[in-house]
Amino acid sequence: MKSARLLRPLLAAAVFVSGVTSTALVADRGAPARAADTVSRSALSDDFDGARGGAPDGAKWAGDPGRAQLTGDGQLALGTVLRTQKSFGQAYGRAEARIRMNRVGGAWRALGVLNQDGGLPAGKVEVLADDRVDSDDFHTYVIDWTPTSLVWSVDGRQVLRFTPAGSGRPLLVSLNTAAGGFNPATMLVDYVRVSVRVTVKATTWKARTLYRPGKYVRFEGDIYRVRELHTSLPGWQPTLVPALFRKV
Template sequence: MDSPRLSRRSRRLFLSLASVLALTSLTTGLAQGAPAPAAEAPARTAAAAAVTFSDEFDGPAGAAVDGGKWQIETGDNVNNHERQYYTAGNRNAALDGQGHLVITARKENPGNYQCWYGRCEYTSARLNTAGKFTTTYGRVEARMKIPRGQGIWPAFWMLGNDIGQVGWPNSGEIDIMENVGFEPGTVHGTLHGPGYSGSDGIGAGYSLPGGQAFADAFHTFAVDWSPNAITWSVDGTVYQRRTPADLGGRQWVFNKPFFVILNLAVGGYWPGDPDGSTPLPQQLVVDYVRVSSDSGQPGGGGGPISGLGGKCVDVAAGGTANGTAVQLYDCNGTAAQQWSVGGDGTIRALGKCLDVASGGTANGTQVQLWDCNGSAAQQWATPAARDIVNPQADKCLDVTGGSAVNGARLQIWTCTGAANQKWTVTR
């Protein structure tokens, strides 16, 4: 981690045993959101991704959130020693009539709510899509203006949909964005799973330059999630990528359905409690939440992948034999340049898969065409930074020598952000 997290929260459980048990009966099917402009990663065009969930929070001021998309949790949270009581309805989570959801934390207790420490001192709101929507892989993003102040703890995150069966942390948790008030210019992205949860979560922080505070403006927080790889970004800038290689042999539990959560906590082990410097009420203002995923299926249709010098990823001479070289070549629209990025993590052309030779992980290992076999050598992630990454090697698809000549071989290499590792996938 980039900064110490003393007294980090032990876990972010559901608010009551009943909440957890209720999950055992929730469906795992996708609920299609209303059509909306796609907010896909720059590595794909709009045609390459399908919006599977979208809430733009349009509606009259004071209206509650769409119950077809969100459920509202109620109660307190002793596990983190948070101070708020999460309320139902639109009291602390409401539309503002200008296309935003506003989650408000207040110092109040109008309902004589009781918390783990006695009479509750604060109210706020927490929403999730459990039973309404889950996703496995894709881009999950929200544009938000976060609150400020000591003890204030906004979060945008996901939990494995099997939490009711396996519990936490075996369910897995993906924290897309967390901020604690004493770090106004820094947000954190973290993975939690068996053997790496709470203060031992695997993550990193991202800080704005020049002493800026996240509460001063809207920012877009996202993860790009594919088989065996998750990449975090803020405003399109990638700051972290995690693969099973980061877990030291512990179990990767992120290749299954997850649901989405938004909440604004007050106090807790990690942020500490509010004090005299904390202005209240505070608001988490959400412009939109969108989830998009690959629309292509393995082996189907496809389109070109262009890169250095505007040239295309090409199967040499259109060959289909195992081991045929994959190279850079003038874009010509032939079948040798039609690639399908599948939801299973493969990239396919001519009925075969883009493959790292012999499953190598060393810099300079060449890529080739090979029969699709489900191996890690044929798994690729396409994060927002326009890299094409082999998670097993934790290396990027790269043009050998940075040469844009026809026939330049493609290989894997440590990700550097250079132009010879940037790709645009189209369909």
């Protein structure tokens, strides 16, 4: 039994072989889908890896590349305003960034939102707490949005609520050095992540079933997204073959 358990991870290397057998040619036959599940899915992730002096990923960011450069240490040195290339229209989502910035007040502006045209969205602003931060270390900035509001947090402390006029979506996420504080060019960004809440229909994982990329399965109470085309064999549960399933 012990040797069998040790061999299970190695079986993942044979996934494409089994994927083309006659067993794989049957339709997906997992258990019927349950009621829809709501899961969090990554919509953008950037750790700013790359050579010193390089530009941020143009597929993810729009702005002035001449004033935004990679440090070579997994950070972005920013002297301008960047915004995401794509907009986010989902009803629920979260944007998070780890930033070091020389700013006295208005720290929440370091991570901001724009409307689809790149302008400031209209709406009502409510200050919840003092958002001042020191410039000696990185701080975590978060925007949580729902159909009716956006809430900014700094280091886990809610500091501002914005109630947009209308739906407030789709929106762009921005990195902003231009508003408030002093010496606004002093800004380092460690990472930016955007996740959105989506509704999926997951089937219960079952052996000897063809699974296609992008499908969702449920196993032991958790939801997994299929990463590679394969026919599952006994022992290829999602918890044992992360090359084939990613927990969401």
